[in-house]
Amino acid sequence: MTARYDEPNRLARTANHIFRWLAEAGISVAGTRALRVRGRKTGKVRGVVINLMTVDGRDFVVSPRGNTQWARNARAAGEVELGPRWRSREVRIAEVADDAKPALLKFYVQRWYWEVKGHVGGLTPDSTDAQIRAVAPSIPVFQLV
Template sequence: MSLQPLPRWLPLANRLVKGVSRIGVALGTVQVLTVPGRVSGQPRSTPVSPLMVGGREYVIAGVARSQWAENVRAAGHGTLARARRRRPVQLREVKDLDLRRAVMRAFPREVPGGVPFFVRLGLVSSGDPDQFAAAADRVKIFEVLEGTLPP
């Protein structure tokens, strides 16, 4: 499977999701992750769908070199917002391939609404958990930890 370009409608959809969240409406599993930009330091926000695996929370960047994933790697912290509820979080990149596979395998079950996005990206052709697990080396996965970074 070759990777497809991002859908042209994605920036508009992201803006709409962020706006709806800002006015207090929750949309399924979607939350808005805000992290400092790695160059500007200004807040940068993107919709994500956190999922729980083994009692731990994760977010997945389907495009490993996306701007938001690079910002998370640089900052290591941010906030997650669901409607008007915000919580400070730390974000740690998951390097262990077995854990990455487990998280990806769980994605179609935990976040079924996110499956079409991964299909559109060309990472999988269906919601088959084994296809998701096989794509674990082509995405970035971050563990979400409660709280802020120590000073």
């Protein structure tokens, strides 16, 4: 796992806050969901907004900005809470191995490039398999199990 982290600027943090508020209220915008995870140091539950990706009947979440706090917390906790607050569910997660990420990342970038461009390791919908494989170790991908 490479330690890349593209820290969001003030505008991105504001937009993320708005989309998280909507997701917490049960309003999904282009596949967004509320995700909450217990902090590995503080023990406090923290929330983020993610894009829930379903491939071959299995659900995945991607941390396009890299090794973010929520990704590190999820890795340590082994489970996350997903969905709006009044009907959330706890789900176990398993990190996807680097060699299994390229197909998932290709799907993710094609689906949400308009939203994640500029902070998904330089990938575009036209990225080659070699380019995706080169960046894959720096992008955490988790399967919900």
